[in-house]
Amino acid sequence: MTPTLSDRIQQFYDASSGLWEQVWGEHMHHGYYGADGQRRCDRHQAQVDLIEELLTWSQPQSATQILDVGCGIGGSSLYLAEKFQASVTGITLSPVQANRATARAQEAGLTSQVQFKVADAMQMPFTDQSFDLVWSLESGEHMPDKTQFLQECSRVLKPGGTLIVATWCHRSRTPPQPPLTPQEHQLLSQLYRIYHLPYIISLSDYAEIAQCLPFHQVRTADWSAAVAPFWDEVMTSALNPSVIWKILTAGWSTLQGALALRLMSAGYRQGLIRYGLLCATK
């Protein structure tokens, strides 16, 4: 039977998350290198800086009950739980990630505050108005229906709660911007196949969707320049022989993911891939 998109995402993260953690640590998202991307710092510090900059930019009103949608191995979940003394729930499609995130919460002594579940963001197993902050770092690009994704985020948010999404987008196609070219479509198709993305949209598309849902104060920002150095940093660190060996032995999908690092880097350089932020209040 042909695996579904969810199966493929699950298998991809089940297979690659151990390697990612060993080589690059607990955060599976871009780093922040200053607004113009010129600040030089350690890659891990840049990833923590991204979380802090996002919080500064979005100014959530409260953060006591947090949902981390597409939580990976709980990098953000544990960080936010400690920072805000909050109760955090993380969801992922990958049982390997959920188990590792739970073990990390135990190691950090945070099990009374933090829990992880294997669950689908398209149909979240939570009652309406359960959280005051919904946080999604680089999972929106995997969602097969962006409207349903944001609708679910809105449903589980309490009135007055904040949604923060950071996600891979493509450039705007709104005139005077031209439509995407065949070459751009081709690069996107390769990224979709390798990273198991159904499709990505522009940042203004996200804003339009959010404006039609029960949100107000919808804001967006394009942080492509701030995060662009990230993929070159990951590529440089992947050239270490011990890392190359780990990638080769981690399986075909992980190897493809590593080989596609240069595609992401090219996508940024061409202005096709954009790093979009969306913040909204319910």
Ligand SMILES: C[S@@+](CC[C@H](N)C(=O)[O-])C[C@H]1O[C@@H](n2cnc3c(N)ncnc32)[C@H](O)[C@@H]1O
């Ligand atoms: C690139 S990782 C980001 C992990 C984490 N946010 C971080 O920054 O470290 C993408 C995550 O999205 C999750 N994901 C993708 N599609 C999902 C879905 N439909 N429901 C729940 N999680 C999903 C994956 O399982 C994975 O944990």
